[in-house]
Amino acid sequence: MQRVDFAFQQVMQYLNTQSQGRTLWLADENTPSNVSLSPPNVDVVCNRYDLFLSLQRAGWSCTFGDFTLYTHSDASFDRIVYRISKEKPLVHHLINQAFRLLKKNGCLILIGDKSEGIKTFSRKTASLFQTPLVERKVNGSVWVSEHIKSHQTSDTDWLDDQNYAELRAQSFDNGKTYYTKPGIFGWQKIDKGSAFLIDQLPDMVGDTSLIQGSVLDLGCGFGYLSIELAHYPIQLTSTDNNAAALLACSENLIALGNKGQVVPSDAGAQLPSNAFDLVVCNPPFHSGFSTSSELTQRFLNQTARLLKPNGIACFVVNQHIALEKLAVSYFRDVKLFADNGHFKLLTLQAPKKQKDSI
Incomplete structure (x- = not known):
């Protein structure tokens, strides 16, 4: 219910x-x-x-x-x-x-x-x-x-919003600086799942030529995955549903020399089909204040549509999310690549015929 x-x-x-x-x-x-x-x-x-x-x-x-x-x-x-x-x-x-x-x-x-x-x-x-x-x-x-509102001006202090409206350069544990802000997932630290994915990505892909084609960062957040991917000779697209994330990711890629394009989308639904050699994703699994398996399925469904027939998708999820069980409805080849006790890395290949959007 x-x-x-x-x-x-x-x-x-x-x-x-x-x-x-x-x-x-x-x-x-x-x-x-x-x-x-x-x-x-x-x-x-x-x-x-x-x-x-x-x-x-x-x-x-x-x-x-x-x-x-x-x-x-x-x-x-x-x-x-x-x-x-x-x-x-x-x-x-x-x-x-x-x-x-x-x-x-x-x-x-x-x-x-x-x-x-x-x-x-x-x-x-x-x-x-x-x-x-x-x-x-x-x-x-x-x-x-x-x-x-009984008066036009306030002689009391404004509520502390940490300058919410402004992107700020934030120094992270890895010694790098990223543009970010409150309201973006993991805005003050590198998500450990994303770092795990980037560290293992060359081995996950196997054929490094796939990191030389069209690459999609699906659910880009402030752009950590995109920034790390931008060092490869790729055609990068970064997308997210959240306005603050799009602004931060765009600013971070501009700082690298206008690497790639940043576009809004609902789990990739507005992007063209069969367009990407590689999709990387650390999917959100919360919708508002509650956990949503439906949201995870939307990401899988769209990834199957967006991926080229010979492409590969590399996902990282929390250990408790049974992504591999959900993914078999969308891909013929689903493999658990690694599990570090906190996060799982999965490769998804051979998309099945696209289902109706969830």
């Missing part, structure tokens, strides 16, 4: 309630992609490409980006609806931006689960807005708070 997302239900109740003036919905990773038709006078900003495409198809007025929001004028919205994100600096950034974007007497509506920190974020927001805390419990551990 699918878990009911009571927090998202609250989001939709607010959006479908008639309101005077303009409403802005800040839609983050915790939003399902099968959202219904849009109500009038609601603008959406989202940082997920799959959600952006889905919302557009459903008729929403939607912008894809990294929540910088600087293209929106001060005091331009009467209401802002936001279910809090997982990343604390991003939540602080969006609360600060909401204060700027709201008209006088406009309202910021915060929604979230107690385990996600909604109570703390609501208290901080009330302090920033300099208004009494108005909150209510709606179901189980889901809470909603409403914050009215």
Whole structure:
């Protein structure tokens, strides 16, 4: 039985309630992609490409980006609806931006689960807005708070967002510096699974000529795999669903001399079929706040479509993910290449006929 997302239900109740003036919905990773038709006078900003495409198809007025929001004028919205994100600096950034974007007497509506920190974020927001805390419990551990902007400027300190809107050069354990930022998976460290994959990649591929053709970094994040691959004589494509990841990966490849192209896609769905000699992937296995095997299957399905008939895909996953069992539905040749007790490396070859997208 699918878990009911009571927090998202609250989001939709607010959006479908008639309101005077303009409403802005800040839609983050915790939003399902099968959202219904849009109500009038609601603008959406989202940082997920799959959600952006889905919302557009459903008729929403939607912008894809990294929540910088600087293209929106001060005091331009009467209401802002936001279910809090997982990343604390991003939540602080969006609360600060909401204060700027709201008209006088406009309202910021915060929604979230107690385990996600909604109570703390609501208290901080009330302090920033300099208004009494108005909150209510709606179901189980889901809470909603409403914050009215009663004055135009704040003489209190802004919430610490760690300069979320800016990419920053971050020094990592390997002595290298990468452009990255909060909100990107592993933004302060090299993922050990990705490092394992890069270390073993020549042996996984076997025929190094495959690292001289067209190569796809599927789910590129800030671009660690892409950066390491860019030293080979390849035609590199890097793709991700997350706007912040795309910005960081692009900046990192520019720093190497404009190596490759960085494009948005939903698990590679917008890329051409049979286009790549090699696909490397450290797939995400979380969708919003929960683990999603469906997401893993989407990555496998698209990899089978994207790979050339004689190509090879090299995946790394956490040891507890049974990728090899899922992969046999999409590839004739599935091999466990290595297992270091924490991560597994798998090679996938001979794609089966493409299935309908999951």
